[in-house]
Amino acid sequence: MDLALTCLWLFFGALAAGNLPLLFAISESQLALAAALSAGLLIGAACSVVVPEGFESFHSAVEEAGSGLPKGTTGAALLLGFLAMLLLDHYSGGHSHSHKPHHTHTSSSDEDAEDPLAARPAGEERHLRQSLLQTQAQGRMDRGTRTLIGLLIHSLADGLAVGAAVHGGSAEISAAVALAMIMHKAPAALGLTTFLIAARWPRRRVIRGLLTFAASSPVAAVVTAAVLGLVPFLSNPMGAALCVIFSGGTFLYAACVHVLPEAKEAGPGGKLSGGQILTMVAGSLLPLCIPFYIGHGHQH
Template sequence: MGLLQLIVMCTLLGGASFGLGLLPLVLTFSRTRIAQISTMGTGLLLGAAMGVVIPEGIEALHHANETPQSNSSATEKDEVPTRTIALCLLSGFTLMLAIEQLVASSAHGHQHQSASIPQATIFDEDDIEQLELGPAPGDQYPDPTMGPAATSVPGGRGGRRADSISIRNSTDTTTKRSTHGLNGDTLINKDGNPNAITLGLVIHSMADGLALGASARSGQNALEAIVFLAIVVHKAPTALALCTALMPHLPRQSIRRHITAFALTSPLAALMTYFTIEFLGEHDSLPKWTGIALLFSGGTFLYVATVLQPVSSGSGHHNHDVELKPGIRVLLTVVGMFFPMIAGGILGHGHEH
């Protein structure tokens, strides 16, 4: 039954990500509403990690440690595997940190080679981070009919425009020049290829899939439902921002391919995680590998929520027209943080057997 539920959730997750990702092609969105969803998503990720995923992983490891073994004393069985817990959490967090830095470096690794090419657009780590964060409070997604000029960034990082990412060329001008091929596609220099942005978000989506697959293998239906909800709310503003970022630079057909890759990553990663745990875990070792996967995914969740999605409005978004006040931001984040734990209690999820 766990695999069937996972397949259903993966189908819903992929369909929702794809559908939401294409909406900016036909609709515009309220800046306040998107900011609220993004803030709530941050709280849900934190709450799912600290209130559900990590405790469940610790519990699974503890039960695996209690498995009867002829050469284990009663004291050893009762000990909590703190080193394993810490190693799993740190490994998940470190992996996302390393990937984030490597992707950011590759995004503008050839920047020094294109100083004489004014049309080269450079995407750096701020762009990837901003896409994960969603639009800054006070920003608004642009009308799909607006051209590349809508992506200008007056004032640098402190004055991001409506498309929620900054686009800079190698000469720090505020407009982007592109060349159009015979087929109408926008030809972008490799130094400014938006594939770097999509790649970063695809890698982050793998972390979401890891958590969903591990939660499905745990056998806790409530845990799986809570993790699924947190991932959906987290991916919604990210999908919208990704499409909006690609619109000035790629034709619709190419945008659909990017959104498809983004939408399929989490479901595929979830299924791969599920079957990997199934393959590695045999009988008594299954709870151990399930716990390791949950704790590892908990570490990735913490990175995405705390590093990629800072709650503070002081992280580069200084706008006098900010509509999401600090009090509202804190309230939405706290509600999101406590929701997974409360929902787990209502759905019957607990750590007592």
């Protein structure tokens, strides 16, 4: 599976998932299971496919070259991928990945006591109430915009990981990366669309936001692969293997820092349910099946 096909799967997978809330009602329990599955797939892809393949490719390249980089280079590449995502997350504002709409419940007596429009002339009350509704609507629109921007930043980082993995990996790695990232982006697209609908965004604007989100990772993946291809060292087998290991670090960060906490938050009492744990375990084992269906890029 080449980069173009991987990007097409990413785009249409996110687009299809994001359209579901526009067509059907999606329950919180279904979103929680989807988040658990994506966490398991990311962890499984990183631990059982991407990182081992990267290490094996690197050592094969070292043997062929007759000399290699300093000891610990592969570990440094893995750590660098994790830290790169950490720094990107921090300096981009560290947006929240909880996309469930927040509701504030107040009793009618509390509302009456706090109503700033009480005991005012009818004309003035009508004008102020209209202004208040406009302010609340603008606030919902602004929250939707901030959520979309935050998810776009994270989606661009996902694209960086995909570009780095596909640039230096085999067909097996490309398939594992595509599967893991599609399942990672699907709950995010579902949550984004649900949040924007709850924020009273017009349908056309929701669709435009979803299209932008769906396209962000593929665009970032293509740009990343193109940039890596321009660096001579990263284009040879040894450098390409380090790119794959680097992407493994980014996958581990996304799974452990973003997706897993979100899955726990969606569970009962802030803990993973039994169904979520089983789904996550199944998701983590699924990448192990990929070698049985896809030929390896090199002889083992």
